[in-house]
Amino acid sequence: MAVYIGLVHYPIYNRNMEVVTTSLTNYDLHDIARTARTYGMVKYFIIQPNETQAKLAQDIIDYWQTGYGSQYHEDRKEAFSVLQMVDTIEEAIRQIQQREGKVPLVATTDARTYANTISYQALRDKLAANDQPYLLLFGTGWGIEKTTMAKFDFILAPIYGAGDYNHLPVRAAAAIILDRLLGEKWWK
Amino acid sequence: MAVYIGLVHYPIYNRNMEVVTTSLTNYDLHDIARTARTYGMVKYFIIQPNETQAKLAQDIIDYWQTGYGSQYHEDRKEAFSVLQMVDTIEEAIRQIQQREGKVPLVATTDARTYANTISYQALRDKLAANDQPYLLLFGTGWGIEKTTMAKFDFILAPIYGAGDYNHLPVRAAAAIILDRLLGEKWWK
Numbered sequence: 001m002a003v004y005i006g007l008v009h010y011p012i013y014n015r016n017m018e019v020v021t022t023s024l025t026n027y028d029l030h031d032i033a034r035t036a037r038t039y040g041m042v043k044y045f046i047i048q049p050n051e052t053q054a055k056l057a058q059d060i061i062d063y064w065q066t067g068y069g070s071q072y073h074e075d076r077k078e079a080f081s082v083l084q085m086v087d088t089i090e091e092a093i094r095q096i097q098q099r100e101g102k103v104p105l106v107a108t109t110d111a112r113t114y115a116n117t118i119s120y121q122a123l124r125d126k127l128a129a130n131d132q133p134y135l136l137l138f139g140t141g142w143g144i145e146k147t148t149m150a151k152f153d154f155i156l157a158p159i160y161g162a163g164d165y166n167h168l169p170v171r172a173a174a175a176i177i178l179d180r181l182l183g184e185k186w187w188k
Numbered sequence: 189m190a191v192y193i194g195l196v197h198y199p200i201y202n203r204n205m206e207v208v209t210t211s212l213t214n215y216d217l218h219d220i221a222r223t224a225r226t227y228g229m230v231k232y233f234i235i236q237p238n239e240t241q242a243k244l245a246q247d248i249i250d251y252w253q254t255g256y257g258s259q260y261h262e263d264r265k266e267a268f269s270v271l272q273m274v275d276t277i278e279e280a281i282r283q284i285q286q287r288e289g290k291v292p293l294v295a296t297t298d299a300r301t302y303a304n305t306i307s308y309q310a311l312r313d314k315l316a317a318n319d320q321p322y323l324l325l326f327g328t329g330w331g332i333e334k335t336t337m338a339k340f341d342f343i344l345a346p347i348y349g350a351g352d353y354n355h356l357p358v359r360a361a362a363a364i365i366l367d368r369l370l371g372e373k374w375w376k
Contacts, residue, residue: 027215027219030357031215031357031359031360034355034356034357034360035356035357035360037349037353037355038347038349038350038353038354038355038356039349039350040349040350040351075353075355078353078355079353079355119374120374120375121374121375121376124375159226159367159371160371160372161225161226161227161228161366161370161371162226162227162228162370163228165225165226165263165266165267166226167222167225167226167263167264167266167267168222168223168226168363169218169219169222169223169359171219171357171359171360171363172219172222172223172359172360172362172363173363174360175356175359175360175361175363175364176363176364176367176371178349179347179364179367179368180367180374180375182349182350183347183348183349183364184348186307186308186309186368187308187309187312187368187375188309
């Protein structure tokens with residue numbers, strides 16, 4: 001099953017609803033790479049157009065893929081093996097197309113409901129059918145800019161917990177979403 | 189439903205299977221507090237007997253519960269409102285008993301199978317019955333020491349992904365486990 005994920009740093013809303021490029025968070029690399037590797041992602045793209053930020057991310061990735069980190073921590077090296085820097089969402093899609101021979105379907109989450117809103121069960125069934133590559137995108141900051149969002153194929157509902165508080169870290173949301181879409185069938 | 193979680197820093201195995209006290213990780217406070225608040229935990233205990241480490245954790249908690257952080261980031265203040273430092277697992281249990289009038293049942297995860305191993309579905313049903321407080325414990329390092337583990341009421345199977353790689357961060361494992369036990373019923 002060819003499933004890819006991407007963490008989007010541009011185009012992203014800040015808290016004033018201005019479109020910005022967000023900064024690297026080291027734990028987004030480590031935690032989401034470990035989750036991505038556990039759930040069998042082909043690649044985990046860090047989508048970051050800012051050159052200074054991309055260089056910093058690449059330095060961290062190199063340290064764990066081929067540098068000193070790769071020698072003393074085998075499990076982390078393996079997690080980091082899925083990480084791949086790209087400068088745009090389009091470049092991630094292009095790399096998947098090149099590798100898989102098909103344009104991937106793109107899914108993300110949003111708090112609003114769209115015509116192409118899809119349930120977790122329905123997307124899980126699509127992934128299991130295994131006839132198409134998929135790219136699951138996760139936003140940073142206050143979410144992905146809306147005209148970009150409008151181009152995606154499927155929008156998942158956000159994760160709700162027990163009440164009205166709904167501020168999961170992207171690292172936790174990514175873990176829960178991959179478990180819902182690709183985890184073992186643990187329920188009766 | 190009175191459900192509590194705790195992050196255990198002692199007694200924990202290190203990579204040489206020696207029993208140690210593990211150190212604070214700042215993201216364990218932030219990420220797991222946000223997840224705990226989202227899934228309606230009454231309290232999120234940081235179980236840490238080392239006084240220097242406990243003081244550092246308490247300083248961070250104070251910053252977000254009552255200090256400057258609490259004034260500029262309301263959502264984070266609310267997440268941190270569930271955090272509570274204790275020095276032992278027993279003290280966490282005592283505080284729950286005092287608040288709920290009943291000793292909580294204690295559950296955790298382990299890679300091995302025990303007589304009291306329980307499925308996610310079975311523990312989800314127990315939590316939904318809502319007749320007993322529960323304390324879900326998460327280990328750090330290389331896991332909770334085995335004679336301590338033997339005293340717990342229920343042991344959940346570990347989270348498996350797509351293959352043999354199984355190195356989720358505790359922050360991701362906690363998110364997935366709370367979603368399985370307490371999240372909305374998203375499956376058909």
